[in-house]
Each structure stands twice: as C-alpha cells, then as structure tokens.
Amino acid sequence: MIVVVSAGLGTPSSTRRLAEQMANATDAAVTARGEALDVHHLELRELAGEIAQAFATGGLPTPALTRAKDLIASADGIIAVSPVFSGSYSGLFKSFFDVIDPKSIADTPVLLGATAGTPRHSLMIEHAMRPLFSYLRAVTVPTAIFAATEDFGGGEAGRELASRIQRGASQFAALLVAEPVGVDGFVQRDEDRQQHRKLRSNTSIASGPTAFEALLKRHNGEA
Structure with missing residues (x-):
C-alpha cells in the first residue's frame, strides 16, 4: 500500500x-x-x-x-x-x-x-x-x-x-x-523486517575491535 x-x-x-x-x-x-x-x-x-x-x-x-x-x-x-x-x-x-x-x-x-x-x-x-x-x-x-x-x-x-x-x-x-529474504530462503514477515531494521541500525560493538596481534596471527596462518 x-x-x-x-x-x-x-x-x-x-x-x-x-x-x-x-x-x-x-x-x-x-x-x-x-x-x-x-x-x-x-x-x-x-x-x-x-x-x-x-x-x-x-x-x-x-x-x-x-x-x-x-x-x-x-x-x-x-x-x-x-x-x-x-x-x-x-x-x-x-x-x-x-x-x-x-x-x-x-x-x-x-x-x-x-x-x-x-x-x-x-x-x-x-x-x-x-x-x-x-x-x-x-x-x-x-x-x-x-x-x-x-x-x-x-x-x-x-x-x-x-x-x-x-x-x-x-x-x-x-x-x-523487494522482499528481504530470511533463513533458508523464506520471506521475512513484517515483524521480522522490523527486527532486521533495528538490528541494522543498532549494530553492537560491545566486543570491541580485534587485537592487532590476533590479526597478525591469522594472517600468518596461526590459530
């Protein structure tokens, strides 16, 4: 509508x-x-x-x-x-x-x-x-x-x-x-779309940035 x-x-x-x-x-x-x-x-x-x-x-x-x-x-x-x-x-x-x-x-x-x-x-x-x-x-x-x-x-x-x-x-x-697609290809319901909007606009950064040393380990192939 x-x-x-x-x-x-x-x-x-x-x-x-x-x-x-x-x-x-x-x-x-x-x-x-x-x-x-x-x-x-x-x-x-x-x-x-x-x-x-x-x-x-x-x-x-x-x-x-x-x-x-x-x-x-x-x-x-x-x-x-x-x-x-x-x-x-x-x-x-x-x-x-x-x-x-x-x-x-x-x-x-x-x-x-x-x-x-x-x-x-x-x-x-x-x-x-x-x-x-x-x-x-x-x-x-x-x-x-x-x-x-x-x-x-x-x-x-x-x-x-x-x-x-x-x-x-x-x-x-x-x-x-356009229909946002959810898990396994199912079309999201209206309430799912609203939740998606909230998640998109309120992305959490509580975990903080990844330490630089950890990034270097991954780059060198270390676990």
Missing part, C-alpha cells in the same frame, strides 16, 4: 495532477512485476485546519489527522509532491511532516515530486525535499520528478516529463516489491 501526499492548494491543482501521474505510473510498474498495489491519496489542503490545530494545542491531533498519520505509518511507500513556494516546499507540506511521528517513515521508500511555474526551481527537490526525508531516515528514490507549467502542455516537454515519471516509478516499484 502506498500513500500519495499532495500539498497543492488550488482546485484543480497541478501538484495533484503530477501526484496522480506518478501514482498511476507506479501502479503500472508494480502490476508489471506481477503484484497488486493499493493507493491512498492525502490532500493536505483538506487537513490544513487540523494541522494548524495540532500545533496550537501542543500536538493534540484531530480524528482526521490521526487517520492520516496512521495511514502514513502503515504505508509501504510514499509519493510526496509539493508546490515550490519561495524556493522551497510549501509551509503546509513541511507542517504535515512536522506533526507525524519522525520515526514512522524510517526505511520507507519515498518518491519525490514538485511543481512550479518555471524550470528555475527544479533543484528545490535536491536542496530541500531530499534532505528533509533523509532527516526522517526515509529511503528516497534516486530519480525525482519536477514539473514546470510548460511540462503539462504536451510536446517535447510533456514527453520528457512522462519519461522522468516512468523512470522514477520504475525505481520506486523495485523498492516496493
């Missing part, structure tokens, strides 16, 4: 339009791999009042915001798309990810997208969005999708946008369907 987070403010919204294109391409890429995909959309514009209330009350969420947070926490992957405001993601976009549990999307694959009126803002994803999700310890897909107004008009720009969406969706789908 993936959650598509769209921070567009207009109706209709180019941000929502891009998010839908990214979700459709991901659905097609996952289906091509023989898997089914459940897609849920979160329009942050509809949660703006609840997000503001959570800040004003010291973090007390409303039922609608609680459902959104639970949906995010249970997602196998996230598509996150924001319009560009003042050279960065929107305040609504940032506020939503401020109110969720910062640990809830750790190790979750995230496909990033952004929209703006001009291509001059195309690097916003790299200098603003990707660091945000790195801080949240999510796994960001290498290809991100930026769309300027001209990219929605068809022609060469539209074909290039479609190509970027396809490439990003393919990378995203590969992360979604």
